[in-house]
């Protein structure tokens with residue numbers, strides 16, 4: 001049997017798992033990102049945790065076929081560029097750094113691409129050759145599979161749908177531009193709009209603190225303001241997804257991330273906009289569906305990154321070979 005390690009690096013925590021080709025996680029550990037002053041210390045701890053988990057599940061580190069990493073972007077191959085989530089990790093080469101510490105080949109993908117590969121191998125994308133995975137949570141991102149291969153672009157950053165400018169005079173985005181899709185449809189954006197409009201809503205103005213899910217709850221209970229906020233966000237998300245339909249002519253768009261997965265009713269509001277804004281013939285074959293991997297999607301994606309990189313060598317894995 002082949003064994004793989006997956007490492008899902010986040011701004012808050014790092015999830016690490018040892019798994020098999022079928023995606024079964026045999027052992028899992030967690031580190032807190034804030035415990036490491038810099039990326040080098042972080043990599044030391046990740047390598048140590050992989051070794052510990054190998055021991056726990058009764059295999060040697062040498063028997064790991066490969067390590068896969070899902071990381072916040074932007075990346076330059078296996079290296080982290082300046083990222084808001086991991087400011088002290090700038091310039092750290094995750095691919096070479098982990099390979100040196102573990103002796104195992106390490107493939108790195110940005111987290112949305114890794115999640116797309118996870119859905120491809122183990123979830124709603126199984127058997128598909130052309131699809132885009134879009135995550136809607138505190139931020140918005142996507143991962144692309146075309147012609148039966150993941151598409152990550154020259155540096156590994158393809159799929160930044162969240163920073164497509166949809167409204168040039170809109171709200172300031174964390175990327176420095178205005179009116180990005182993320183500022184219109186993310187959980188953070190919905191929450192912010194709700195706070196701005198709370199006075200007009202009989203439901204929202206009774207709440208001490210407003211979260212995105214309160215807006216969904218209000219909309220389902222007939223609150224007009226909440227319904228309008230959800231409808232506006234659905235329109236912009238539908239518009240963004242229509243660009244994917246026209247650009248990629250995909251078989252499916254798979255929607256994941258906490259904001260949408262927990263609110264399937266919102267999907268019913270979004271789909272008519274995708275249909276309206278897409279070219280009709282291209283919209284026809286698209287199956288718009290929810291992601292199947294839940295809470296573990298980050299770790300499953302990292303594991304899938306390790307597995308798929310053997311079949312389809314990535315530029316990052318090649319770079320690690322040369323190191």
Ligand SMILES: [Zn+2]
Pocket residue numbers: 162163173174175176177180182
């Ligand atoms: Zn942006």
